[in-house]
Every structure is written in structure tokens, then in C-alpha cells.
Amino acid sequence: MVARIVAGRANPELAGRIAAALASPLVPVQFETFPDGELRPAVGEVRGEDVYLVQPTGPPVSENLVELLLLLDACRRAGADRVSAVVPYFGYARQDRRGTPGEAVGARMAADVITAAGADRVIVVDPHTLALEAMFGVPVEMLSAVALLAGAVRPALPEDAVVIAPDLGALKLARRFSALLGMGFGVVSKHRLSGATVRAEELVGDVAGRSVLIVDDMISTGATIEAAMSVVRAHGAEPYVTVAASHGLFVGPAAQRLQRPGLRRLVVTDSTVHREGGGLPLSTESIAGLLADAIGRLHNSQPLDGLLIPT
Numbered sequence: 449m450v451a452r453i454v455a456g457r458a459n460p461e462l463a464g465r466i467a468a469a470l471a472s473p474l475v476p477v478q479f480e481t482f483p484d485g486e487l488r489p490a491v492g493e494v495r496g497e498d499v500y501l502v503q504p505t506g507p508p509v510s511e512n513l514v515e516l517l518l519l520l521d522a523c524r525r526a527g528a529d530r531v532s533a534v535v536p537y538f539g540y541a542r543q544d545r546r547g548t549p550g551e552a553v554g555a556r557m558a559a560d561v562i563t564a565a566g567a568d569r570v571i572v573v574d575p576h577t578l579a580l581e582a583m584f585g586v587p588v589e590m591l592s593a594v595a596l597l598a599g600a601v602r603p604a605l606p607e608d609a610v611v612i613a614p615d616l617g618a619l620k621l622a623r624r625f626s627a628l629l630g631m632g633f634g635v636v637s638k639h640r641l642s643g644a645t646v647r648a649e650e651l652v653g654d655v656a657g658r659s660v661l662i663v664d665d666m667i668s669t670g671a672t673i674e675a676a677m678s679v680v681r682a683h684g685a686e687p688y689v690t691v692a693a694s695h696g697l698f699v700g701p702a703a704q705r706l707q708r709p710g711l712r713r714l715v716v717t718d719s720t721v722h723r724e725g726g727g728l729p730l731s732t733e734s735i736a737g738l739l740a741d742a743i744g745r746l747h748n749s750q751p752l753d754g755l756l757i758p759t
């Protein structure tokens with residue numbers, strides 16, 4: 449018996465690549481939308497199967513989340529033996545604590561509803577917060593695309609390049625890139641002013657006269673990367689910067705913000721379908737092989753050594 453792949457509509461191309469890598473044809477799914485906007489998906493035959501439902505919850509985040517929930521429920525009711533939610537980009541992960549007493553904790557809410565809808569396991573790639581694991585009562589496999597991204601940027605970087613975290617939250621990520629690439633690292637101090645604006649001025653690390661690789665888990669509006677580029681330039685870095693991020697959402701003003709002569713190369717994965725990356729020096733590394741490898745091993749009850757985010 450093979451692992452069965454069900455594709456939501458958030459990233460059917462990625463699901464197709466995973467299915468092809470596993471030589472397991474996609475399970476047919478029908479989607480019907482009622483006039484009031486209600487969605488009614490129906491999955492094909494999955495009774496007794498080990499199902500992997502591929503649905504990253506990128507933009508539109510809430511719509512894709514609801515579609516994930518309905519598909520989980522459909523698979524469960526169709527008699528699947530086990531259903532794993534494959535959510536390479538996990539929306540709401542940034543809401544992992546309350547900033548003010550009146551806020552919701554979106555990550556926990558998303559974890560609760562995904563579990564309630566029937567996920568036996570969740571597979572994510574470089575989530576914004578590792579605390580996600582503790583928010584779920586079911587196993588969460590946290591895969592990493594860092595080795596893939598580091599391999600993609602390595603040929604274009606000189607040996608004395610510096611890996612820069614654009615904020616404190618990305619420091620561990622920067623250390624992983626720096627260990628893989630054998631380069632030093634530094635960090636920019638960033639303050640978020642709103643969902644789409646940030647302020648960054650200070651830098652810990654030496655970038656004067658050196659090439660810089662800025663790394664982050666995700667690019668949304670581009671504010672964080674834009675600010676980090678200005679800071680490293682102000683501290684004397686080489687004018688051309690490379691950027692690597694696991695998830696490229698490119699929403700709102702991202703394309704305009706990042707269309708700067710100083711951005712030499714921007715590498716992201718295909719975890720989401722890029723909306724506005726056009727015009728950028730963008731290349732995409734596919735995580736289909738990583739996910740297919742993980743799914744194949746989980747299906748055969750083998751360990752995920754070498755695929756997970758190191759602890």
C-alpha cells in the first residue's frame with residue numbers, strides 16, 4: 449500500500465510534485481462553492497488509507513485554513529485510516545503569544561481546529577515558531593528547508609560572506625545557515641510598528657566590506673528584509689545582498705519594496721504559490737523532494753533523521 453496524497457487548492461502544483469515523487473496518483477477531490485460562499489469539498493476513495501493532505505495556509509490564510517479543515521473532515525469521514533495534515537507554510541504561526549491582553553493566540557486556535565477536524569499528525573516546514581509543537585496534542589514533524597536553501601545560495605557567495613538575521617527571532621535560523629555555509633553571522637535589531645511596517649537601525653556583527661546573506665523564515669510584505677538591507681548597507685556591507693527565506697508570500701507592497709538595485713538574489717521555496725514575486729531576482733527551490741522523503745518514511749514507520757529542524 450502506498451501513501452495517498454490529497455491536494456487542497458492552496459498549492460496543487462506542490463502536491464502534484466510530491467505525488468509524482470512518490471509515484472502515487474493524487475486522490476481526486478471535487479470542490480463545490482455554494483452561492484453564499486460556503487465550500488463543499490468531496491474526496492475520492494480513501495477508506496483504510498494512510499492519507500497526506502497537502503494544504504499550506506498561505507494567503508488567503510483563513511480561506512485556506514477552512515479548506516484544510518473541511519478536507520480533513522472529509523478524509524476522516526471517508527474512512528481514512530490515518531490523516532496527516534501537510535502544511536508546509538503554517539499561517540497564524542506568528543501569533544504565538546498575546547502582544548496585548550485583548551488579542552487572540554492565533555497559532556493555538558489554528559492548532560486546536562486542525563486537531564478537532566481530524567489530523568492525526570501535522571507536517572510543517574520551518575514554521576515561524578517552534579512552540580507550534582507544544583500547541584498541538586498530536587505529533588508535529590518540523591522539517592527544514594535550510595539545507596536546500598543554503599545549497600542554492602552557496603555558489604554565489606564568497607567565503608567571507610556574513611549571514612544576517614533580520615531580527616532576533618531569526619537568530620537561530622542564521623546560526624544554522626552559518627554552520628552549514630561555514631560563515632560568520634550577525635543580527636539586526638528590529639521593532640515591528642504594525643503588520644506592514646518595521647523599524648531597524650542597530651546591527652550586531654561586522655559586515656564592513658563583506659557580502660551579506662540575509663535569512664528569514666518568511667517574507668510577507670518585505671518590510672523586514674527591506675529594513676535589514678538598509679541597515680547592512682549603512683554599516684558598510686558590499687552593495688549586493690542575497691536573501692534566502694523558506695516561505696515567500698510577497699503580499700501587499702513586497703515586490704516594490706524588494707525591487708532595489710542592491711538585491712542580487714532572492715531564494716525561497718515553493719511552499720506557497722508566490723503572488724507578487726514578478727520582477728524580482730527570484731529563484732524557487734522545490735521542497736517536494738523533502739516532503740516526499742518525509743511522507744515515504746512516515747508511511748513506512750521510519751525515522752526522519754536529517755530532515756527535521758535540529759533541536
Ligand code: R5P
Pocket residue numbers: 542576614615617618643644646664665666667668669670671672673
Ligand atoms: C517575523 O518575525 C518573521 O520572522 C518575518 O520576519 C516577518 O513575518 C516578515 O514579514 P514582512 O515581510 O512583512 O516584514
